[in-house]
Amino acid sequence: MIRRISLPILGLLLSLACGAAQAATIVVNTTSDENGENPNACSLREAIKASTLKQAYGGCTAGQLYYTDTIQLAANATYTLTQGELVIASDMNINGDPATDPYSQDPISGLSPKRLPVTTTIVAANGQRIFNSLVSASPINLNNLNLKGGTADLGGAILAGGTVGLYRVNISGANATKQGGAIYLSGVQATVTATSSSFTGNNAPQGAVFSMSCMDNLGYAVRTVTLNQVSITGNGSSSSANTMDFCGQPTVAISASTISQNTASNTSVDASLEPAVLRMIGGQNTRLSPASTMSLVSNTITENHTPVALAYNYPGGLSLTNNFLAYNDALDCQYVGLPDPTTNSSVTYNLFTGSSTTSTTNSCQLYRAAATTTSNTETNLYASGGQSRTNFLYPLGLYGGSDLPGYLPIPVSNPLIMHAGALVANCGSTDQRGLKRGSGTRLNQSLSSQNIKCDVGALEYSILTVNDDQNGANTSYNVVISQTVNTTGLTQAQIDKANAQIKSYLDAYKASYRYREVVMDVVANDSGQETLSGNTSTLGLLSDSDLYTITPFSTDPNILCTWEPTMKQLIASRIDGTTTPGGSKDECQYTAKNNLTGATPAEPATVSFTVSNIAPIAKDDKYTLTFGTKSIPLDILANDSDDGDGPYALSPNGKAGKPWWYLLKTVIDPSKPATDGSNGSINNIKYTPLNIRVVTQPTQGTIVPEFQGPCPDNNVNTAQTTCYGGTLTYVNNNLFSPFNDSFTYQVLDSDLTASNTALVTITNTATTTDVTKSGGGSIGFGAIFGMLSLVLMRRRLLAHGD
Structure with a gap:
C-alpha cells in the first residue's frame, strides 16, 4: 500500500530538513600548503576547495551547499604558501583566531571582549599574490588576519573581481609592478570595505595601497570604497605616483583613520597630474566620472611625502569634516583642473596648515569659482606661522593599547584641536581605537554625547571623566542568582573561566545584597586617564581597583550608594x-581618583534610579488525594516567596517580624486611635491574611479557606473577586470520584502586586493505583470499571445479533 503525503505535511518536512542544515565550519589543522596529497590533514588551500566544491577535499570536510562556509585558522600560526595564489571561486569567510578575550573588558572601549593582537598570518608564495577572485567575482571576506608579502602585476596581495571585506586585517609588504600594491579592484562588482585594519610597506607605481579599473563595458566602473578605523602608513616610494588612486565612478568614504608617512612623488605615470597620496582626478582619457564622491571624516592626514596629500577634480561631491589635514611636505589638498560650476564641496571643522586670510599661505586650495580660489569657511582651523606637527600631535605610535598606528593629540598645547572640531553627531561616535568621542566633557541630562565637540583628527585624547547615568532600576534577585554559563561553542577551559567569574560575581552579589538594591555599571560610559610614555600610552579601566578609587555619596539620608569592587558595580538602595x-x-553621585596621579574628574557624575516592587514568585504545587478521602490540607504558600525583591529577612518589614504577604488591615474599635504599637505589638489593629487569589477553581472539589474577603484591587471598573488566606483545605465533592483535579492561583505581596499564575495539581490515587478496600466484600474501583466494561461489551454483541 502506497501512502500519500499531503502537501502541507510535505512542506513541513521540507522546512524541517532545511532548518537542520547550516553553514559548515572547516577547521584548518595544518600550516603546510597541501593540495590533496595528504588525506590526514586539512590545509588552507584544501579548505578553500572543499568549500567551493561543497565536497570533502584532501583532509577537509565538505562545505555546505547554499550556505556561506567559514574557514577557521588557528592562533599563533603562520600559513606560508608554496603553491601559488589562493583562488576564491565561491562565497566564504576566512577567519584567523578571534584575537579577543571574551572574559575581560577592553581598556579602550570599556566593553567585553578585550581585543588582543592578531596572531594568525598568511605569507604569500614567492613571486605570487595571496588571493585572486577575478574570474569568479566572488566575495573575499577576511577577518583577524595578517597578510604578508605578495607580488603581481595587479594587486600584490589581493586581485578582486568582487567585494572585499576586511575586519582586523593587516596587509604589509605587498608589491605590484603596475597598479594596486595591496589591492586592485577590477570590474563593477569589485568594492572594498575595511574596518580596524592597517596597510603598511606596500608599493606600486600607481596606487601603492589601492588602485582600480576605471571603465567597464564602455562605461564608468561604479563602486564603493569604505575605510573606517584604518591606518595607512609608510606605503609607496619615490617610484610611486600615489597611495590610493580612485577612478571610474567611485563613492569613497574614509573615517577615523590615519594616513601618514606615505611617499608619492613619481610623475612618469601621468606627467599631466601631480602625484598625491589620495588622488581622485580625471587626467588621461577623462578617467573620472563627474558623479564621483569623496567623504573624509575625522582623519589624521599628515607627514606624507608628496607634492599634494589630496588631489581631486570634477567630483560630484567632496566633503571634509573634522580632519587634521596638515603638515604634509607641500600642499595638504588641491583642486586640479579647469573651473566647473557643478563642483560641490563641503569643508568644515578641519585643521589646515597656514593662514585663513590669504590663499597663498593656505595649504588646502579647494576649488570654488576658479582653480586658484581657496575655500575658507569660518568653521575651519588654521595653524599659525612657526608651528609644526609637534605642537599639536604626539609622534606616530600605538596609543592606549591599540594595534593601529595613529597620532594622539597633545592635551596642553593644542587648543585648535582639543574639543574644537565638529559635534559628535557629525564627526563619529568613536575614534580610530574605538574610544568614545567627547572625552573630558561630562554628559548630563541636558548635554548628550551628540552635542559634544570632538578632538580634530582620528584619535581622541582620553581625559578622566565620569558621566551621568540615568534610568537605573532594580531587577529580580532570583533571576540574578540563577545565572549560568552558556557553554555553546566554548572550550572546557573557557567554561571553567566563565564559571569562576560568575561564581565570584554572585558570591559578592549575595554577600553585599541590600533589599531591593539597584546594580549599575556606571563606569561603562566613563573615560579613564591616558598615560603617555614616549610614542605609546596606556588606558586603564575605571573598574580596576588598583588603578582607580570610585567614591559614591548621597545628600539624601534615605539613599545608600556604595561601590562593590568585586562586582565592579555601583550599588544603590533605599534604606527604609x-x-x-x-x-x-532617586539620586546619588560618585567621583573617581587615579591612584597613580591623584587626578580626579572636573565634576562628579549623577546617578538616577528607580526602586520598584518586584512581583512575588508562585511555584506549582502537587498533592496526592487518597481515593475515598474527604479532604486534604493545602500549604500552597510554602514554596512561594517574594525573593524578587531579595531575601525578606533583609527588608525593614522582615526585620520587624511582619509577614511579606498582603494583610487586610482593619481597626478593631473605631472609637480608639488606629495605630500600631511599639516593638512590633499591635494596638487596636487587626491584620487578616487575604493573600491568595484563585484564578481558576477546581472542578471535582472545593477550596475552603480559613479567611476570605474582597481582593484588594477590586474597584468599580473590575469584576468582584474573592481572596483567601490562612489555612486552605481541599474538600472532595465525591468520595468515589476517580478523577484528578487542579486549580490555579496567584499570591499577593504587601504592595498588592500579584505573582505569576501557579498550578496546583491534586492527583487521585485511583488514577495511579488499583485501590482495593478491605472488609465487607467491597471491591475496588478498578474491578467495578472492568465489570462495567464487560456489561457494555455484551450489550453491543446482543445488539448485533451475536
Missing part, C-alpha cells in the same frame, strides 16, 4: 526598603 514614589527618581 520602600519603593521610589511614583513620578520621581
Whole structure:
C-alpha cells in the first residue's frame, strides 16, 4: 500500500530538513600548503576547495551547499604558501583566531571582549599574490588576519573581481609592478570595505595601497570604497605616483583613520597630474566620472611625502569634516583642473596648515569659482606661522593599547584641536581605537554625547571623566542568582573561566545584597586617564581597583550608594526598603581618583534610579488525594516567596517580624486611635491574611479557606473577586470520584502586586493505583470499571445479533 503525503505535511518536512542544515565550519589543522596529497590533514588551500566544491577535499570536510562556509585558522600560526595564489571561486569567510578575550573588558572601549593582537598570518608564495577572485567575482571576506608579502602585476596581495571585506586585517609588504600594491579592484562588482585594519610597506607605481579599473563595458566602473578605523602608513616610494588612486565612478568614504608617512612623488605615470597620496582626478582619457564622491571624516592626514596629500577634480561631491589635514611636505589638498560650476564641496571643522586670510599661505586650495580660489569657511582651523606637527600631535605610535598606528593629540598645547572640531553627531561616535568621542566633557541630562565637540583628527585624547547615568532600576534577585554559563561553542577551559567569574560575581552579589538594591555599571560610559610614555600610552579601566578609587555619596539620608569592587558595580538602595514614589527618581553621585596621579574628574557624575516592587514568585504545587478521602490540607504558600525583591529577612518589614504577604488591615474599635504599637505589638489593629487569589477553581472539589474577603484591587471598573488566606483545605465533592483535579492561583505581596499564575495539581490515587478496600466484600474501583466494561461489551454483541 502506497501512502500519500499531503502537501502541507510535505512542506513541513521540507522546512524541517532545511532548518537542520547550516553553514559548515572547516577547521584548518595544518600550516603546510597541501593540495590533496595528504588525506590526514586539512590545509588552507584544501579548505578553500572543499568549500567551493561543497565536497570533502584532501583532509577537509565538505562545505555546505547554499550556505556561506567559514574557514577557521588557528592562533599563533603562520600559513606560508608554496603553491601559488589562493583562488576564491565561491562565497566564504576566512577567519584567523578571534584575537579577543571574551572574559575581560577592553581598556579602550570599556566593553567585553578585550581585543588582543592578531596572531594568525598568511605569507604569500614567492613571486605570487595571496588571493585572486577575478574570474569568479566572488566575495573575499577576511577577518583577524595578517597578510604578508605578495607580488603581481595587479594587486600584490589581493586581485578582486568582487567585494572585499576586511575586519582586523593587516596587509604589509605587498608589491605590484603596475597598479594596486595591496589591492586592485577590477570590474563593477569589485568594492572594498575595511574596518580596524592597517596597510603598511606596500608599493606600486600607481596606487601603492589601492588602485582600480576605471571603465567597464564602455562605461564608468561604479563602486564603493569604505575605510573606517584604518591606518595607512609608510606605503609607496619615490617610484610611486600615489597611495590610493580612485577612478571610474567611485563613492569613497574614509573615517577615523590615519594616513601618514606615505611617499608619492613619481610623475612618469601621468606627467599631466601631480602625484598625491589620495588622488581622485580625471587626467588621461577623462578617467573620472563627474558623479564621483569623496567623504573624509575625522582623519589624521599628515607627514606624507608628496607634492599634494589630496588631489581631486570634477567630483560630484567632496566633503571634509573634522580632519587634521596638515603638515604634509607641500600642499595638504588641491583642486586640479579647469573651473566647473557643478563642483560641490563641503569643508568644515578641519585643521589646515597656514593662514585663513590669504590663499597663498593656505595649504588646502579647494576649488570654488576658479582653480586658484581657496575655500575658507569660518568653521575651519588654521595653524599659525612657526608651528609644526609637534605642537599639536604626539609622534606616530600605538596609543592606549591599540594595534593601529595613529597620532594622539597633545592635551596642553593644542587648543585648535582639543574639543574644537565638529559635534559628535557629525564627526563619529568613536575614534580610530574605538574610544568614545567627547572625552573630558561630562554628559548630563541636558548635554548628550551628540552635542559634544570632538578632538580634530582620528584619535581622541582620553581625559578622566565620569558621566551621568540615568534610568537605573532594580531587577529580580532570583533571576540574578540563577545565572549560568552558556557553554555553546566554548572550550572546557573557557567554561571553567566563565564559571569562576560568575561564581565570584554572585558570591559578592549575595554577600553585599541590600533589599531591593539597584546594580549599575556606571563606569561603562566613563573615560579613564591616558598615560603617555614616549610614542605609546596606556588606558586603564575605571573598574580596576588598583588603578582607580570610585567614591559614591548621597545628600539624601534615605539613599545608600556604595561601590562593590568585586562586582565592579555601583550599588544603590533605599534604606527604609520602600519603593521610589511614583513620578520621581532617586539620586546619588560618585567621583573617581587615579591612584597613580591623584587626578580626579572636573565634576562628579549623577546617578538616577528607580526602586520598584518586584512581583512575588508562585511555584506549582502537587498533592496526592487518597481515593475515598474527604479532604486534604493545602500549604500552597510554602514554596512561594517574594525573593524578587531579595531575601525578606533583609527588608525593614522582615526585620520587624511582619509577614511579606498582603494583610487586610482593619481597626478593631473605631472609637480608639488606629495605630500600631511599639516593638512590633499591635494596638487596636487587626491584620487578616487575604493573600491568595484563585484564578481558576477546581472542578471535582472545593477550596475552603480559613479567611476570605474582597481582593484588594477590586474597584468599580473590575469584576468582584474573592481572596483567601490562612489555612486552605481541599474538600472532595465525591468520595468515589476517580478523577484528578487542579486549580490555579496567584499570591499577593504587601504592595498588592500579584505573582505569576501557579498550578496546583491534586492527583487521585485511583488514577495511579488499583485501590482495593478491605472488609465487607467491597471491591475496588478498578474491578467495578472492568465489570462495567464487560456489561457494555455484551450489550453491543446482543445488539448485533451475536
